[in-house]
Amino acid sequence: MSAEYHIVVxxxxxxxxLQTLAPMQGPTGPGLKNELMLPAVLDPFAxxxxxxxxxxxxxxxxxxxxxxxxxxxxxxxQLMMTIxxxxxxELVALDxxxxxxxxxxxxxxxxxxxxxxxxGLDRSKLLLFGGCSSASRDAGVTLQMIxxxxxxxxxxxxxxxxxxxxxxxxxxxxxxxxxxxxxxxCSGPPAVMGWATGNLPEPPNNPQVGMANMRTIMPALQKAxxxxxxxxxxxxxxxxxxxxxxxxxxxxxTPVEEIAxxxxxxxxx
Amino acid sequence: MxxxxxxxxxxxxxxxxxxALEALSAALEVAGKMSGGGLSVGLIGxxxxxxxxxxxxxxxxKFLAVEGPEFSVSRYGSDAAAAEALVRxxxxxxxxxxxxxxxxxxxxxxxxxxxxxxxxxVSGLDCAGDTLKLQRWYYRKRMEATLTRSQRPWFVLVxxxxxxxxxxxxxxxxxxxxxxxxxxxxxRTQVVGVEAPTSDAQTIRPDAELxxxxxxxxxxxxxDGEIHLKDAENLILGFLQKSKASLxxxxxxxxxxxxxxxxxxxxxxxxxVGQTGATPRHPKGLATCCHxxxxxxxxxxxxxxxxxxxIDPNCGWAIGKADVLYVADAFEVIAKVNEILES
Numbered sequence: 001m002s003a004e005y006h007i008v009v010x011x012x013x014x015x016x017x018l019q020t021l022a023p024m025q026g027p028t029g030p031g032l033k034n035e036l037m038l039p040a041v042l043d044p045f046a047x048x049x050x051x052x053x054x055x056x057x058x059x060x061x062x063x064x065x066x067x068x069x070x071x072x073x074x075x076x077x078q079l080m081m082t083i084x085x086x087x088x089x090e091l092v093a094l095d096x097x098x099x100x101x102x103x104x105x106x107x108x109x110x111x112x113x114x115x116x117x118x119x120g121l122d123r124s125k126l127l128l129f130g131g132c133s134s135a136s137r138d139a140g141v142t143l144q145m146i147x148x149x150x151x152x153x154x155x156x157x158x159x160x161x162x163x164x165x166x167x168x169x170x171x172x173x174x175x176x177x178x179x180x181x182x183x184x185x186c187s188g189p190p191a192v193m194g195w196a197t198g199n200l201p202e203p204p205n206n207p208q209v210g211m212a213n214m215r216t217i218m219p220a221l222q223k224a225x226x227x228x229x230x231x232x233x234x235x236x237x238x239x240x241x242x243x244x245x246x247x248x249x250x251x252x253x254t255p256v257e258e259i260a261x262x263x264x265x266x267x268x269x
Numbered sequence: 270m271x272x273x274x275x276x277x278x279x280x281x282x283x284x285x286x287x288x289a290l291e292a293l294s295a296a297l298e299v300a301g302k303m304s305g306g307g308l309s310v311g312l313i314g315x316x317x318x319x320x321x322x323x324x325x326x327x328x329x330x331k332f333l334a335v336e337g338p339e340f341s342v343s344r345y346g347s348d349a350a351a352a353e354a355l356v357r358x359x360x361x362x363x364x365x366x367x368x369x370x371x372x373x374x375x376x377x378x379x380x381x382x383x384x385x386x387x388x389x390x391v392s393g394l395d396c397a398g399d400t401l402k403l404q405r406w407y408y409r410k411r412m413e414a415t416l417t418r419s420q421r422p423w424f425v426l427v428x429x430x431x432x433x434x435x436x437x438x439x440x441x442x443x444x445x446x447x448x449x450x451x452x453x454x455x456x457r458t459q460v461v462g463v464e465a466p467t468s469d470a471q472t473i474r475p476d477a478e479l480x481x482x483x484x485x486x487x488x489x490x491x492x493d494g495e496i497h498l499k500d501a502e503n504l505i506l507g508f509l510q511k512s513k514a515s516l517x518x519x520x521x522x523x524x525x526x527x528x529x530x531x532x533x534x535x536x537x538x539x540x541x542v543g544q545t546g547a548t549p550r551h552p553k554g555l556a557t558c559c560h561x562x563x564x565x566x567x568x569x570x571x572x573x574x575x576x577x578x579x580i581d582p583n584c585g586w587a588i589g590k591a592d593v594l595y596v597a598d599a600f601e602v603i604a605k606v607n608e609i610l611e612s
Contacts, residue, residue: 015408023412030414100407101414104377105386135409139389141377144345148381154458155345157374160538176370176463177286179473179539182343183461192345194374197538201524233386237402237415242570245589252582252596259578259595260605263555266576267479267512 003168004062005189006122007053008115009089010130010143011046012098013071013079015039017135023239029231030101030239040075042083045131049195051203052162053129054087060164065089066121068114070107071098073224080217085210086203091220092118096227100136101239103231108145110227115150123150125189132158132175132194140194147192155192156184162193270305271399274361275329276352278371279314281341285323288367288429293327295394295432296365300328302396309333310442311355313348315341318444325440332442333358335449339456346455348375353382354449361422363401368426376424385422392431401425410548410570429475430550430571472509472516472535479514480551480572481505482542485521486558486579487533491600502533504603511610515551517542517568519559542568557599559586578602 015021015038022033032038042050050067057063066089069076073095080091092114115121115128128147133140140157147155158175165171168188173181175196251259275296277289300308309331312321317334325332335351348371356364356379366372368389380387392413393404402417403425465471487501509516518540525532542549546568554572559579569575569590577587578599587594595602 017409021408021411032408103386105381108381136407138407138409139387140373141380141387141389144374144377145381148378153346153349153378153455155374155378156458158370171461173464174370174374175539176343178475179465179471181464182370183464184344185459185461187457197523197541199538233419235417235419237417239407239412239414241412246575246592248588248591249593250582250588250596251593254595254597256597256601256605259597259602260609263576263595263602263606264609266574267553267555 002060003164003188004125005056005060005127006125007057007063007065007127007129008118008121009046009050009053009065009067010111010128010146011043011050011067012069012134013040013075014043014098014135016041017044022241030236031099035099036072036075040079042079043131043134043136045133045135045195045197047083047202048198048200049129049131049193050083050087050089051200052195052198054203055200056127056162056164066092066118068092068094068111070094070096070110070227070229073221076224077221080213080221082205084213084217085205085207088209088213091217093220093224094227095224096229098136100134100138101231101236102137102229103234104137104139104142105145106229106232108142108149110229111142112146112149114225115146123190126150126152127189128152128192130194132196143192143194150190152190152192154186154190155194157194158196159193160196160198271303271363271401272359272361273300273303273308273363273365274311274356274359275308276311276355276364276366276372277313277320278348278369279312279317279320279341283314283316283319285320286367286369287434288369290324290435291429291432292365292367292427293324293435295427297327297435298432299363299365299394299396299401303399303401309359309361311352311359313340313351313355318442321442321444323439324435324437325442326437327435331359332444333447334444335447339451340449342460343371343374344458344460345375345378346458347451348372349378349382350449350451350455352376352379354447356383356422358447364422364424366424366426368428372426376426380422380424383422385424386418386420387424387426389426391425391427394425473539474513474515475549477513477515478552479512480517480542480549480554481508481512481514482517482519482554482556482559482568483522483533483536484519484557484559485525486599488522488525492598497600498533500600502535504600504607505533506535507607508603508610511607514555515549516540517547517549519543520546556586556591557603
């Protein structure tokens, strides 16, 4: 027996992980050098949560997915060109800063407000999805605060597996210390799931999905609400890159046995 | 003047986790540096007296506790209710806690309830007069910020491995119980238990001296033009068994399992280090068959001594980032290392 879920995925743009980043001081606080020029991707953990949402929705007909995204409107539009071809969803766009240096409290307030205003969202069926932490602020706190604002007291963090069981129960595996999972059950929605990587690959691009999505994405981008998020009350004394240059000793043209002995001595030393 | 609360939860055996004792050191350091910074302790768990007694000599003015079977498990609803009650009861303006999975899940919500602010993954604390400054990483450990805040209460979750473990005599703590009633909604979540990931062996050992990182090269064609997966598995597992190292992996290697390619059966996303994985803390690290630059640097941020084995003498990951690069075939080297460790 399947259940109907209304899945809201929170996720935004972050710089491509392969890019080299440099901090800079702006008029309102720290930021990234050439931030708007950097190639961007959907935040990796949030992307995993979107793929898991799609899988769950597919297994439970009648379910629906919204992607709530706060970021620069132009960057969001670029992002949608790729993401929209992978998964069916309805976009709720918020035009504002996606910087890691904004305060999670302010971001949570804006995102919760947007979710509350989603037309047709049945809160009794709500599963609030997102990444367990972003690749920008990397704090892992925003989703829980949104959940609290929406009155959700069944929350899970670093989820790798969610199973919808007969009878409506959800079975959840969360990452905990020591490379283990905590196994919990929850008597159905509403609930919050902060995803780790999950177990699904990135879905292939499907132009038909992309075309269907674009019918709603473009209007959503056009009516994206301007959202002010900052870091009121925070003072950044400095933001700097760590010194990471080491003087590497290269050992080559050396017999394997000699290398092995050196490694063993180092391990035991 | 700050009022400081050190918040901790017990483990299944009733003791405090090591990371809690580290966070206690941090709290004591902050309390010691701030004028009039009184420290209270707030504990959550079942039969918490033993845990309180173990830190009775820490110098806290007050020991508060939310206690009972409902609070022995790691569950958002009960943990958030308990922590909220303890913070309210203590009147704390600064709340220091270990960044355990349990508190990482629940304290952000408590912060929301109390209209406070929160910082997690804190890697350093300093006091300038009565101003607390903390360090934390942004953009997945790629840049470090020093910051402070004006809002209170301020929740500070300290990363494991940053502060020394608090050590002191056990005593007898005078516990002040704080009563918390859980509503039915909080109990909709039931903790069933703990399970290890599907793998042939427990390969993640947070307390290991050595982190062994396996890259995608282990699953690629070798000099003879063939893939030697079984050999790779035996060599890596043999090394882990003999060296007691913890196993890390590059993203490309763990992703292969999702993409239907040849995989090492014991490898899961839990092993992944780097920007979308863990940044573990170990004294030493040995990388094998890895490639790439930026994401790997992040995974190795907190590894003190780093060595790498690669057939590429210009390996972009190793040069400038590892202390020693062995230009050699990892299959041959690890086989020999295992042989020596065995003998």
